[in-house]
Amino acid sequence: MTTSEFKHVTYSWDDAVAAELDAVGRLIYRSNLLGADGRITNTGGGNTSAKLTEADPITGEKVEVLWVKGSGGDLRTSKRENFSNLYQAKLLSLQSLYAKAENSGPKTEAEDKMVALCAQTTFNLNPRASSIDTPLHSFVPFKHVDHTHPNAVIALAASKDGEALTKEIYGDDVIWTPWQRPGFELGLVLQDVVKAHPQARGVILGGHGLINWADDDKACYELSLELIEKAARFIESKDKGDNTFGGAKYQSLDEAARRAQLIEILPWLRGQVSQKQRFIGTIQDDEKTLRFVNSADAPRLAELGTSCPDHFLRTKIKPLYIDWNPQTEDGAALKAKLTAGLEQYRADYAAYYESCKRADSPAMRDPNPTVILIPGLGLIAWGKDKSESRVTAEFYGCAIEVMRGAEAISSYQALPQQEAFDIEYWLLEEAKLQRMPKEKELARQVIAVIGAG
Numbered sequence: 197m198t199t200s201e202f203k204h205v206t207y208s209w210d211d212a213v214a215a216e217l218d219a220v221g222r223l224i225y226r227s228n229l230l231g232a233d234g235r236i237t238n239t240g241g242g243n244t245s246a247k248l249t250e251a252d253p254i255t256g257e258k259v260e261v262l263w264v265k266g267s268g269g270d271l272r273t274s275k276r277e278n279f280s281n282l283y284q285a286k287l288l289s290l291q292s293l294y295a296k297a298e299n300s301g302p303k304t305e306a307e308d309k310m311v312a313l314c315a316q317t318t319f320n321l322n323p324r325a326s327s328i329d330t331p332l333h334s335f336v337p338f339k340h341v342d343h344t345h346p347n348a349v350i351a352l353a354a355s356k357d358g359e360a361l362t363k364e365i366y367g368d369d370v371i372w373t374p375w376q377r378p379g380f381e382l383g384l385v386l387q388d389v390v391k392a393h394p395q396a397r398g399v400i401l402g403g404h405g406l407i408n409w410a411d412d413d414k415a416c417y418e419l420s421l422e423l424i425e426k427a428a429r430f431i432e433s434k435d436k437g438d439n440t441f442g443g444a445k446y447q448s449l450d451e452a453a454r455r456a457q458l459i460e461i462l463p464w465l466r467g468q469v470s471q472k473q474r475f476i477g478t479i480q481d482d483e484k485t486l487r488f489v490n491s492a493d494a495p496r497l498a499e500l501g502t503s504c505p506d507h508f509l510r511t512k513i514k515p516l517y518i519d520w521n522p523q524t525e526d527g528a529a530l531k532a533k534l535t536a537g538l539e540q541y542r543a544d545y546a547a548y549y550e551s552c553k554r555a556d557s558p559a560m561r562d563p564n565p566t567v568i569l570i571p572g573l574g575l576i577a578w579g580k581d582k583s584e585s586r587v588t589a590e591f592y593g594c595a596i597e598v599m600r601g602a603e604a605i606s607s608y609q610a611l612p613q614q615e616a617f618d619i620e621y622w623l624l625e626e627a628k629l630q631r632m633p634k635e636k637e638l639a640r641q642v643i644a645v646i647g648a649g
């Protein structure tokens with residue numbers, strides 16, 4: 197594919213810029229380019245790596261070092277300090293240690309222990325905590341690896357016929373793997389895929405996203421774009437037009453009417469969802485969001501929930517959809533439906549927690565929704581601050597695109613509840629939450645209003 201042919205992603209590689217950079221600088225450059233296009237990956241989502249040869253600080257010997265985006269941070273804004281670097285040989289040696297573990301396999305303590313041991317492979321005292329995805333990058337035997345969450349590819353990854361469609365779109369170039377929680381075992385799966393399919397250049401991670409590789413960094417970047425472009429074109433060829441999401445059931449209110457309705461309900465609604473902890477809301481009412489919330493299929497699809505783990509960690513297992521008719525019902529009816537909807541949502545969330553919890557699961561978190569969908573108005577996303585609520589809104593926007601694509605080419609499938617729960621309440625995720633800086637004393641309490649005078 198030549199660079200001018202990309203329609204669904206932005207090609208930004210500039211040889212002149214890359215030529216000025218050292219090897220790590222080129223990895224950062226590639227990461228920033230991938231992260232800058234929301235169709236390639238979501239905010240904070242995905243990671244990149246390069247296996248470079250460096251001198252060991254003690255022996256001076258040349259060793260292979262894996263530079264991989266560390267835990268937290270965002271590809272678009274990543275700098276050198278956002279990458280961890282690890283001895284590749286030591287990472288590989290974890291496999292023989294793991295093989296000796298008595299009770300191993302996906303989601304075992306032995307598996308989680310391997311992720312913790314990755315920190316022991318640190319090269320040159322780099323303090324950046326390594327990501328849960330480190331084994332995915334280490335065990336793929338190519339110099340450069342990109343892992344992204346493109347909406348078009350997740351649509352394929354969350355399709356009922358994902359495996360057959362992967363074959364149809366990519367032939368033998370890209371291999372399908374069923375959903376598996378990220379971690380050491382998924383790294384081993386990828387290693388086996390590469391062994392069994394030496395011609396493969398990438399993998400569709402079922403229910404999750406894309407991973408692809410090359411021995412040259414520019415080739416790896418171009419391959420990421422090419423694979424995403426192919427999925428997006430396939431979806432475009434099956435686009436359902438006006439019948440997307442089963443067609444429109446309701447019409448959007450015009451912007452002034454939307455604003456008036458939101459002004460009427462938002463202060464009250466914020467109080468309703470903030471009973472446990474205070475939230476800030478972000479309204480999203482662009483064309484794509486409105487088409488979804490107004491559609492005939494919105495209640496069915498909303499109930500299924502989101503798919504990519506990155507998405508549902510913010511959007512929760514599912515949003516709250518309110519079946520309010522913006523053409524015939526008033527604000528009082530909307531409030532009554534929101535009250536009943538919130539009550540039902542909290543009960544559903546508690547039931548989900550009770551039915552999926554394990555002996556060592558952390559306590560149930562706030563059962564209020566973080567995303568509320570209202571026909572005619574759009575979506576309201578909630579977070580501890582403006583930035584978190586904005587990202588939650590972005591992620592549900594991604595989920596809408598994923599569902600649109602999946603329903604165009606097949607039918608959308610969310611992750612099974614237990615799998616979603618095992619991510620949401622994963623002890624390693626809990627540890628990540630605990631590591632976050634403690635909120636400031638007046639966080640969630642003070643809002644600055646600018647330009648209101």
Ligand SMILES: [Zn+2]
Nearest residue numbers: 242345404405
């Ligand atoms: Zn991922």
